[in-house]
Amino acid sequence: MGFNKLELTKVAQLARLQVTESEIEDVSERISEILRLIDQMQSINTDSIAPMSHPFDGTQVLRSDVITEQNSRDELQTLAPSVEKGLFLVPKVLE
Secondary structure, three states: OOOOOOHHHHHHHHOOOOOHHHHHHHHHHHHHHHHHHHHHHOOOOOOOOOOOHHHHHHHOOOOOOOOOOOOOOHHOOOEEEEEEEEEOOOOOOOO
16 A cells, blocks of 8 residues: 555645655655555454453552551541531632
């Protein structure tokens, strides 16, 4: 699949890219190479390959889910200017 000068100028205009006359040939060839690679990749039969969520077989090491701090809400609410039913009351910001 080729990518000619007219198509390149249309795509560059839509993408708001400035491509000079001296760059058109080089950019056109690069885009054509990318499109050939995509065609080559699409021609490969992948029916027997299971989809992967990640290309590596690594696993995420997680810390154990244990409580490390004590609940100090009651103590902190004694410092708050306004509290009601265990909730901190704050001034209304939005109308």
